[in-house]
Amino acid sequence: MATSTVENYIKAIYLERRMIKADLLPVGKLAQTLKVVPGTATTMVKSLSAAGLVNYEPRVGVSLTEQGEVLALHVLRRHRLIELFLVKILKIDWSEIHNEAEQLEHVISDRVLERIDALLGYPQYDPHGDPIPSGSGKLFERDLQNLANCQAGTETTIARVLDQESNFLQFAERNGLVPGNSVKILNHDETASAIEVETAPGKTLTLGKQAALKIEVE
Numbered sequence: 001m002a003t004s005t006v007e008n009y010i011k012a013i014y015l016e017r018r019m020i021k022a023d024l025l026p027v028g029k030l031a032q033t034l035k036v037v038p039g040t041a042t043t044m045v046k047s048l049s050a051a052g053l054v055n056y057e058p059r060v061g062v063s064l065t066e067q068g069e070v071l072a073l074h075v076l077r078r079h080r081l082i083e084l085f086l087v088k089i090l091k092i093d094w095s096e097i098h099n100e101a102e103q104l105e106h107v108i109s110d111r112v113l114e115r116i117d118a119l120l121g122y123p124q125y126d127p128h129g130d131p132i133p134s135g136s137g138k139l140f141e142r143d144l145q146n147l148a149n150c151q152a153g154t155e156t157t158i159a160r161v162l163d164q165e166s167n168f169l170q171f172a173e174r175n176g177l178v179p180g181n182s183v184k185i186l187n188h189d190e191t192a193s194a195i196e197v198e199t200a201p202g203k204t205l206t207l208g209k210q211a212a213l214k215i216e217v218e
Contacts, residue, residue: 004106007075008034009044010053013064014072024061070137077133078105078113080126085116087127094127095169128169129160129179129216147183148195148212154185160216168214175205177215 002010012033017025031041049056053068064072082101086092092100114135117123124140126132131139144159158181161172172178176199186204187196193209 002071005044006048006051006053007071007106009041009048010064010068010072011075011079013054013062014069014076017063022061024057024063026061030062073133073137073139075105077135078108080130080132081113081116081120081123082108083126083128084120084123084132088120094173095166097127098164098166125160125179127179128162128164129158142218144216144218146213147185147197147207147215147217148209150185150188150195150217152185152188155182156185156217157182158215159218161214162216163214168211172215176200176203177205183217 009030012030013025016029016033017023020029027041027045028038030045031038034041045054045056045062048054048068049062052065053071054062054064056062079101082104083094083097086097086100087094117135123132131141133139142159147156147158150156158177158179160179161169161177163169176183181199184198185195186198189195194206195209195212196204196206198204
C-alpha cells in the first residue's frame with residue numbers, strides 16, 4: 001500500500017501536469033506545489049521512478065507511468081467523494097472540506113468508500129465541480145470554458161470552481177458563483193480586464209480577470 005507521501009506526490013503530479021498542459025512537470029514546480037525544497041522533491045521523484053510510478057528526466061521534468069496514473073485517479077476518487085460526503089451528508093461548508101479530505105483520503109478503506117459512493121447516488125462531480133473518477137478510473141470530463149472568456153450577453157451555468165482556497169470559496173458562495181447556478185454576462189471590459197455578471201435577478205458583481213479565470217462555465 002502506498003504511503004500518504006507517495007499518494008500526495010502522485011496526485012500533485014497528475015493535477016499540475018493537467019493544469020499547465022505539459023508532457024513533463026518541472027520538479028521545481030512540483031516542489032512549490034507540495035511546499036518542499038527542490039532537493040527533497042528530486043529525491044522523492046527518483047524513488048517514485050524506481051518504483052515504476054513515474055517517468056523522470058533529470059533537469060527536464062516528471063510524468064506518471066500507467067501504474068502511477070491508476071494510483072492518482074484512485075486517490076482523486078477518494079478525495080472528491082469524501083469532499084462531497086462532507087458537504088452533502090455532514091453539512092460542512094465547502095470552504096472547509098479540502099483539508100479534511102486531504103487527511104481522510106489516505107486512511108479510508110475501499111469498502112467504506114464504495115458505501116459512500118452508493119449513499120451519494122454514484123455522483124460524477126464533487127462540490128467544486130471537479131470530476132470524480134469512477135471505480136474503473138473513468139473521468140466524466142465536460143467541455144468547459146473560463147468565465148473570463150465569455151462575451152457580454154452570454155447566459156451560462158457555473159460548472160466548476162478551480163480555486164479551492166477557503167477565502168475564495170467563501171467569496172464565491174456569497175456571490176452565487178457556485179456550480180449549478182445560472183449567470184448572465186452583462187459587460188466584458190477587456191481593456192480594464194473586468195467582467196460584470198448577474199448572479200441572481202437584480203444582483204450583479206464585477207470580477208477581475210484573475211478571479212474570472214478561476215471559474216468555469218458550460
